[in-house]
Structure formats: C-alpha cells, structure tokens
Amino acid sequence: MAPRTCSVANALEVVGERWSLLALREVFFGNHRFDQIAANTGASRDVLTARLKKLVACGVLERRQYSEHPPRHEYVLTESGRALNNVLLMLKEWGDTYVTKGPLPLVWEHSCGNVLEPLVVCAHCGREATPESLTRAATTPGDPISAT
Amino acid sequence: MAPRTCSVANALEVVGERWSLLALREVFFGNHRFDQIAANTGASRDVLTARLKKLVACGVLERRQYSEHPPRHEYVLTESGRALNNVLLMLKEWGDTYVTKGPLPLVWEHSCGNVLEPLVVCAHCGREATPESLTRAATTPGDPISAT
DNA sequence: CAGGTTGAGTTTGATTTCCCAACTGACTGA
DNA sequence: TCAGTCAGTTGGGAAATCAAACTCAACCTG
Numbered sequence: 001m002a003p004r005t006c007s008v009a010n011a012l013e014v015v016g017e018r019w020s021l022l023a024l025r026e027v028f029f030g031n032h033r034f035d036q037i038a039a040n041t042g043a044s045r046d047v048l049t050a051r052l053k054k055l056v057a058c059g060v061l062e063r064r065q066y067s068e069h070p071p072r073h074e075y076v077l078t079e080s081g082r083a084l085n086n087v088l089l090m091l092k093e094w095g096d097t098y099v100t101k102g103p104l105p106l107v108w109e110h111s112c113g114n115v116l117e118p119l120v121v122c123a124h125c126g127r128e129a130t131p132e133s134l135t136r137a138a139t140t141p142g143d144p145i146s147a148t
Numbered sequence: 149m150a151p152r153t154c155s156v157a158n159a160l161e162v163v164g165e166r167w168s169l170l171a172l173r174e175v176f177f178g179n180h181r182f183d184q185i186a187a188n189t190g191a192s193r194d195v196l197t198a199r200l201k202k203l204v205a206c207g208v209l210e211r212r213q214y215s216e217h218p219p220r221h222e223y224v225l226t227e228s229g230r231a232l233n234n235v236l237l238m239l240k241e242w243g244d245t246y247v248t249k250g251p252l253p254l255v256w257e258h259s260c261g262n263v264l265e266p267l268v269v270c271a272h273c274g275r276e277a278t279p280e281s282l283t284r285a286a287t288t289p290g291d292p293i294s295a296t
Numbered sequence: 297c298a299g300g301t302t303g304a305g306t307t308t309g310a311t312t313t314c315c316c317a318a319c320t321g322a323c324t325g326a
Numbered sequence: 327t328c329a330g331t332c333a334g335t336t337g338g339g340a341a342a343t344c345a346a347a348c349t350c351a352a353c354c355t356g
Contacts, residue, residue: 003190005253007243008173008236014247018164018343025156028279034304042151044344049305059246070352072303080246085279086268087242088156090234095155098207098228099162105153109285112273116282120234123267125260126274131176131233134264137257166314182333192315197334218323220332 014058015084019043020051021091024077024084027061032074060084089118162206163232167191168199169239172225172232175209180222208232237266 003009015021022041031037038048052075055061060081063073089108096104108116120129127133151157163169170189179185186196200223203209208229211221237256244252256264268277275281 003170004174004188006170006173007240007248007253009170009189009243010247011239011243012166012169014243016164016166016169018160021160021164022151022154022157025154026152035302038304040152041157044346045305046307046345047343050342067303070303070350080242082279083242083246086238086266086277087235089268089277090238091159092155094228094231094235095157095159095162098231099158100155105155107285108277108282110270110273110275110277111281111283112270112275114270114272115285116277117271118234118268118277119271120237120266121269121274122258122260122262123265124262125258126269127258127260129234129237129256129258129264129266131230133259134256135259137255137263183331186333192317193334194316194336195314215323215332218321218332220323 011087014060015055015087017051017054019047020055021084021088023048023051023055023075024060024081025088027075027077027081028085028088032076034073034075037075055081089116090120093118159235162208163203163235165199165202167195168203169232169236171196171199171203172208172229173236175223175225175229176233176236180224182221182223185223203229237264238268241266 015024019041023037023043026037026040029040031040034045034048034052037043037052038045041048043051052061052063056063056075058080059078061075062078064076066072066074092106110116121127122129122133163172167189171185171191174185174188177188179188182193182196182200185191185200186193189196191199200209200211204211204223206228207226209223210226212224214220214222240254258264269275270277270281
C-alpha cells in the first residue's frame, strides 16, 4: 500500500528534517548568517550546510551575496519562507502550552498591544477551526480518509 | 554557545522526528491502529513502534486497550495531541500553497459551509498575526533574539 | 608583514538511525 | 487444520548524524 498523498507529507518533505525549521526560526529572528544559525540552533555545520542548500533549492530561502571581497552570503526568506511563520507560530504555541516548563523563553506582542495568543480561524467566517468543525469537502474517490 | 532555548525547539523534540506528525495525522483521520498508521504513512514498523512509544510517553497519544483476547491496543489523541491540529492545519496549508503540485489531495470544509482557508489571528483583536505585526514582549536579559 | 580572526563552509571517522524483510505469538474465522 | 489479522520484534546492511579538525580567502592589528 502506497502511503497517503497529502500536503502535510509534502510540506514535511521540504521542512520536516531535523534543523530545517530551527534554521528558519533563526532567519525569522534576523540571523541571516551561517555561523549565527549554527550557533543558535546547535546544528552541526555539515548538516546545516545540507539543510540550507535544500531550503534554497526548494525556494524557501534565498542565498544572497552581501560582500564581494571576500565573497560572503546571507540567507533571506522568500515569500514561501515567510509563509512558514504560521507553522512556527503554532509550533511555538503548542510547545509553550504542552512542553516548555517554567517561564516562556519568548513572548510575542501583537501590533494591537496585547500578548499574542495565536488562533487558527476560518478566513470566511472568522470562527475557530477546530477538528470537530471540519469535514472533508473533496477527495478523489478511492482515497477515503480512513483507507487502510 | 548553547543553542537558543525556545518552545519551537521543545515542540520539535517531541513531534519533530520523521513520521511523528504523519502518525498523528492518521490518528486525526480516525485511524487508530498500528497497521493502518504504518500503511498510510509509509513508516517502517520498527520506527513507528518507537515513535508511538515516544508520543505516548510525552502525553500526545494514549495507548488504549480495545480487546482483551487477543490483547489489542489503539492510539487516541490526548488533549495535547488534539491541540496539534493547528500545527497540522498550517503545515497542510503551506504544503497546499507552496509544495503540492496539481489538485489538492484533501480539502477541508469548515462548519460555516465554506472551504477552509486557515488564518492565524491574534485572539485579542482578531487581526492576522504576520511576522511584521509581532514584537518581542519579554525575554530574559542577555538572550536577545539576534544573539549569536 | 607576521600572526590572529572571521566567515562559510569541507572533510573525517565514529556513532546513531533508518529501512526493509522476515519472524513471532496470540488469536479468529472457514 | 489452515490461512489471515494484528501488533509488534529482530537482524543486517545502508544512510544520516555528530563533533572536531581542517581549509581557504580575506581582513585587522601593531
């Protein structure tokens, strides 16, 4: 049986390997350079090289030259990379709530002045998207959700 | 330099290994049994055994006996596990938008009747949480975001 | 201009994980 | 009795990971 075709799986093919999301977190934080990313994530340098290369190849990051002599590059987010902010926000929220013990290492303040409590809502009605509020709208026949 | 303490990293310690999130996706889909999860994710059985064990140990899944003779178990989501729905939704959305080619394998319909377009908003003001709308509200001194 | 530092990786060799297929054991159903 | 299901476990080879050392080019310092 072939595994389910699924955008979650596709997404994880690109950013699901170890260190990828942490490297992206650093770029979101404004750390665009190899050594900063390596130090702040704890990834070993060879693996980080491979991850950054892959993220560039997949269009999540862009490798941009910021100095000619010596040639130096920095990593910046593409549109696709910026869109991963939502994933990182929800992962952080889940980690804050269910994993991190003690004081939170980081708290975001939203532009409205409050501490950010992220919520996933339906763009059409603005109500929360809970597991119970969702039903399958369309799939190819023969690929039911509960297929074995 | 020690890596940054961060709830994203903590979250990934628990659900960041390969197959963990896909296994959880299957449980969300109503597939609670080992063989179904193995078949639908494509994970090898030994790795899946280890992942499920870890998710149970971390309180994301619960292993529940549903038959005594023979002893059989199924995996169900805890509260912590259900809270991961948001992460999966955003990963799916990102995958839909930036990775999956061709028709989407799955479309959710929200209870409001529309196709779900998930949006991350601030629970206080209801406006979207974009990278630009966020500033650091509190951190321990000496751990600035851009620390190297 | 010798000596040290920075930045961005490569290389190396040992360790750890992963993958796959086969196997087990307890049972069911024909 | 014989095949099939379920939930793993075992074994061996392939692949990925780790940490530390190394490279190379350029810059900085006195």
